[in-house]
Each structure stands twice: as C-alpha cells, then as structure tokens.
Amino acid sequence: xxxxxxxxxxxxxxxxxxxxxxxxxxxxxxxxxxxxxxxxxxxxxxxxxxxxxxxxxxxxxxxxxxxxxxxxxxxxxxxxxxxxxxxxxxxxxxxxxxxxxxxxxxxxxxxxxxxxxxxxxxxxxxxxxxxxxxxxxxxxxxxxxxxxxxxxxxxxxxxxxxxxxx
Amino acid sequence: xxxxxxxxxxxxxxxxxxxxxxxxxxxxxxxxxxxxxxxxxxxxxxxxxxxxxxxxxxxxxxxxxxxxxxxxxxxxxxxxxxxxxxxxxxxxxxxxxxxxxxxxxxxxxxxxxxxxxxxxxxxxxxxxxxxxxxxxxxxxxxxxxxxxxxxxxxxxxxxxxxxxxxxxxxxxxxxxxxxxxxxxxxxxxxxxxxxxxxxxxxxxxxxxxxxxxxxxxxxxxxxxxxxxxxxxxxxxxxxxxxxxxxxxxxxxxxxxxxxxxxxxxxxxxxxxxxxxxxxxxxxxxxxxxxxxxxxxxxxxxxxxxxxxxxxxxxxxxxxxxxxxxxxxxxxxxxxxx
Numbered sequence: 001x002x003x004x005x006x007x008x009x010x011x012x013x014x015x016x017x018x019x020x021x022x023x024x025x026x027x028x029x030x031x032x033x034x035x036x037x038x039x040x041x042x043x044x045x046x047x048x049x050x051x052x053x054x055x056x057x058x059x060x061x062x063x064x065x066x067x068x069x070x071x072x073x074x075x076x077x078x079x080x081x082x083x084x085x086x087x088x089x090x091x092x093x094x095x096x097x098x099x100x101x102x103x104x105x106x107x108x109x110x111x112x113x114x115x116x117x118x119x120x121x122x123x124x125x126x127x128x129x130x131x132x133x134x135x136x137x138x139x140x141x142x143x144x145x146x147x148x149x150x151x152x153x154x155x156x157x158x159x160x161x162x163x164x165x166x
Numbered sequence: 167x168x169x170x171x172x173x174x175x176x177x178x179x180x181x182x183x184x185x186x187x188x189x190x191x192x193x194x195x196x197x198x199x200x201x202x203x204x205x206x207x208x209x210x211x212x213x214x215x216x217x218x219x220x221x222x223x224x225x226x227x228x229x230x231x232x233x234x235x236x237x238x239x240x241x242x243x244x245x246x247x248x249x250x251x252x253x254x255x256x257x258x259x260x261x262x263x264x265x266x267x268x269x270x271x272x273x274x275x276x277x278x279x280x281x282x283x284x285x286x287x288x289x290x291x292x293x294x295x296x297x298x299x300x301x302x303x304x305x306x307x308x309x310x311x312x313x314x315x316x317x318x319x320x321x322x323x324x325x326x327x328x329x330x331x332x333x334x335x336x337x338x339x340x341x342x343x344x345x346x347x348x349x350x351x352x353x354x355x356x357x358x359x360x361x362x363x364x365x366x367x368x369x370x371x372x373x374x375x376x377x378x379x380x381x382x383x384x385x386x387x388x389x390x391x392x393x394x395x396x397x398x399x400x401x402x403x404x405x406x407x408x409x410x411x412x413x414x415x416x417x418x419x420x421x422x423x424x425x426x427x428x429x430x431x432x433x434x435x436x437x438x439x440x441x442x443x444x445x446x447x448x449x450x451x452x453x454x455x456x457x458x459x460x461x462x463x464x465x466x467x468x469x470x471x472x473x474x475x476x477x478x479x480x481x482x483x484x485x486x487x488x489x490x491x492x493x494x495x496x497x498x499x500x501x502x503x
Contacts, residue, residue: 021468021469025464031202031205038205038206040210
C-alpha cells in the first residue's frame with residue numbers, strides 16, 4: 001500500500017518542508033528581538049487618528065427633532081423626546097412661529113455599534129464623530145449618555161477637513 | 167535516620183527547591199517569550215516588574231477554582247490520575263546530578279530508572295483520558311498512548327547509544343565519562359554532542375518533545391480538534407497538577423538531555439573532580455536547561471502541529487531505524503577506538 005500522505009510531502013510553495021521550518025524559526029526569532037507593537041494602554045496612550053469613531057457628539061442648536069437618526073439607528077440606541085415651542089414674532093404684528101425643542105436626546109453606548117449611520121443621516125449636521133474613547137464605566141447604566149454629556153463631547157470634535165479644490 | 171524518612175525528605179527537597187522553581191521559571195519564560203514572538207508584551211503587572219509573579223498568580227487562581235468531577239467519570243481513577251503524572255515527574259528529579267556530589271540519589275541504573283518512571287506518566291495520561299467520561303478526553307488519551315509508545319522506543323534506543331559510549335547507566339557516571347572522553351588515544355574532553363552522539367541528541371530531543379506532548383507533537387491536547395484532550399474535564403487543583411507536571415517534565419527532560427549529551431553540570435575546561443564544581447555545576451546545568459527550554463518554547467511558537475499519521479510515520483519510519491543505526495555506529499566506534 002502506498003501512502004501518499006508522507007511527512008516529506010512538498011509544502012504549499014512546492015518546495016520541501018525543511019527550509020520552511022527554519023524560515024519560520026527565523027521569523028519568530030526576529031519578532032522576539034524586535035520591539036512589541038503593543039501600546040501599554042493605562043500607562044501609555046495611543047493618539048487616535050483625527051477622524052476616529054470614538055464617541056458621537058451632539059449640537060443641540062442644530063437639532064430639529066426630526067427623529068431621522070433615531071429611526072435609522074440599527075440598534076435603536078438613540079432616545080429622543082421633544083415638544084413644540086411658540087416663538088414670539090420677530091417684528092411687531094408678525095406671525096407666531098413654532099419651533100421644535102429637544103427635551104431628551106440620549107445615546108446608549110452599551111447598545112451602539114459605532115456604525116455612524118446617525119451621523120451620516122442627520123440633515124442638519126447636529127451629530128459629529130469625536131475621537132475620544134475613554135468613557136468606559138463600572139456600571140452599564142453609565143453608558144447611557146444624556147444630552148448634556150453628548151454636547152460636552154462637541155469640544156473634542158476636530159475641525160472638518162478642508163474642501164478639495166480641483 | 168530511617169531510610170523511608172530520608173527518602174521522603176529528599177523527594178520533598180528536590181520537589182520544592184528544584185522542580186517547583188524550575189517549572190515556574192519555564193512557565194514564565196514561555197509566557198514572555200511567546201508574547202514577544204507574537205509582538206506582544208505578555209505579563210506586565212503581576213509582581214510589580216515584568217509580571218514576574220504571573221505563574222504564581224495563575225497557580226493561585228487555578229487552586230481557587232472548583233474541583234469538578236463529571237457525573238459520567240470514574241471518580242476514583244479520575245482523582246488519582248494527576249498524582250501519577252506529577253509523581254512520575256518528581257521521580258525523574260531524584261536522579262539528576264547537579265554537581266559531583268549534588269544528586270538526591272545517584273542510582274547505578276539511573277538511565278533505566280529514568281526511562282521507567284517517565285513512561286509511568288503515560289499511564290496517568292491514559293487514566294485521565296479514560297476516566298473523564300468524555301469523548302474528547304478519550305481521544306486525547308488514546309492519541310497520547312499511541313504517541314508515547316511510538317516515541318518511547320527511539321528515546322530508549324538513543325539513550326542506549328549513550329550508555330554504550332559511556333560504559334555506565336549512572337547519570338553521574340555519564341557526566342564523568344564525558345569529562346574523560348578519549349578518542350583514538352587522544353584526550354578530547356568534550357560533551358557527547360560533539361564526540362559522536364549528534365544524531366542521538368537530535369533523536370532524543372525529538373522524542374522528548376513528543377513525550378512532553380509539545381508542539382509539533384501536541385496531538386493528545388490539540389485544542390482545535392480535541393478541546394484540551396485528556397485535560398478537558400479537569401479543573402482546579404488537579405488541572406494545576408497536570409499543568410505543573412507538564413512544565414516540570416519539560417525541565418526534567420531538558421536536564422536529562424543536557425546531562426546525557428551536553429555534559430550536564432560539567433563544561434569543557436572545568437575540572438570534574440574539583441570541589442568548586444558543587445557550586446558552579448548547578449549554574450552550568452541550569453544554563454543548559456534554560457537554553458534547551460528556550461529551544462522547546464521557540465519550536466512551540468513557530469511550528470504547526472503534525473497530523474497523527476505524520477507523527478507515527480516520523481517515529482516508526484525514521485527515528486527508530488535511525489536510532490538503531492546510531493547504536494550500531496556507536497558500538498563500532500567504541501570497539502574501534
């Protein structure tokens with residue numbers, strides 16, 4: 001009986017297995033002698049790239065309570081409540097206008113999967129990505145960021161990239 | 167002193183002073199070296215610096231875990247198996263010479279004793295695999311049995327060649343014989359690795375890798391197909407014992423390989439009779455053990471696992487004929503010179 005599955009069968013590269021064994025050992029030795037790529041997190045911090053998806057910031061002034069973000073969110077992690085306010089006429093004898101006002105805008109980061117659809121879908125540029133990532137909590141309820149916290153993230157939002165000019 | 171009391175004291179001293187620190191050191195080495203080979207840092211915080219206390223922390227953690235015995239297990243055999251594995255490893259340490267006078271017990275039949283007790287651990291592994299009442303464990307135990315039987319042979323045959331060349335079975339005697347090697351009437355005081363047993367050394371280290379079930383011969387454990395082989399059901403202190411036995415076995419086998427082929431506690435240029443060898447000897451042996459252990463760790467984190475048939479092919483078609491040829495060659499060499 002001939003057994004074709006012998007140990008000295010050629011490797012995937014077509015050559016013998018023996019050189020591959022030593023090639024692998026050379027590789028691991030080289031890795032052993034070079035500096036590890038690990039960033040030793042609590043002691044040293046990695047600077048994320050400017051457009052990193054760390055946390056979502058909210059600009060309440062721009063928000064119109066249109067609910068598009070909450071409806072597009074695949075995780076249903078955005079909670080919005082609002083009401084209509086009557087704004088007095090700007091000029092004498094003018095018409096009283098109504099304006100939608102936010103009562104509640106929470107994002108539950110325990111649910112969020114950082115897809116960024118809410119940021120993409122917002123027609124009034126009220127949501128922004130911020131590269132901040134250090135907001136882990138001991139209690140899961142702390143991951144629900146209320147409106148005040150979301151607006152605080154605005155400070156860390158980087159300036160938009162310059163427009164491309166041809 | 168009572169003979170048995172003396173034996174117990176010696177075994178405890180050897181286990182506590184040599185085996186445990188040795189095993190912990192090699193575990194730590196494995197953690198760190200494997201990490202750096204994968205461009206990681208590895209243990210970092212335990213113990214304050216370099217994570218040196220990580221093996222201790224791991225051990226303490228394992229000990230706190232519940233000692234589970236599966237309902238389907240053969241409880242008595244299941245409980246006994248780790249002791250047998252650990253005891254067979256401790257027994258090897260008793261005969262390792264650390265210096266001219268530093269041996270717990272230098273048996274005249276040292277090498278024979280070594281091979282006898284080291285195959286005892288196979289029994290423990292089989293017991294663990296069979297008694298767990300788990301298919302993975304059973305397959306792991308079967309593979310371990312097949313593998314250890316296959317690799318016991320080339321190992322014994324490789325050691326026979328050393329015994330032939332040294333003319334003694336005592337490990338202390340083998341070190342002395344290496345320190346007094348004569349080739350063709352000339353005094354060539356070199357370890358057996360250089361004076362004729364290079365092939366034997368390669369066979370012995372390959373076989374001990376297989377005996378220890380380390381990559382590339384870790385088929386009995388093979389995480390990807392057998393979960394953890396014969397260790398699958400073990401937890402708590404009993405798992406710790408298997409784990410410790412594995413690494414203590416690694417230190418033991420590298421120490422034996424160093425003694426048989428690399429001159430043990432002796433280095434070329436040092437006098438094997440001098441009193442200072444009782445101080446320098448252990449350092450020399452430990453250095454050799456660490457170098458060989460590094461080699462084993464290096465293999466583990468580089469090579470893939472062999473398939474079962476490749477593993478058997480290597481043993482029966484290559485290592486056993488080669489080790490037989492090695493004995494014939496050594497015997498002829500011995501007669502001619």
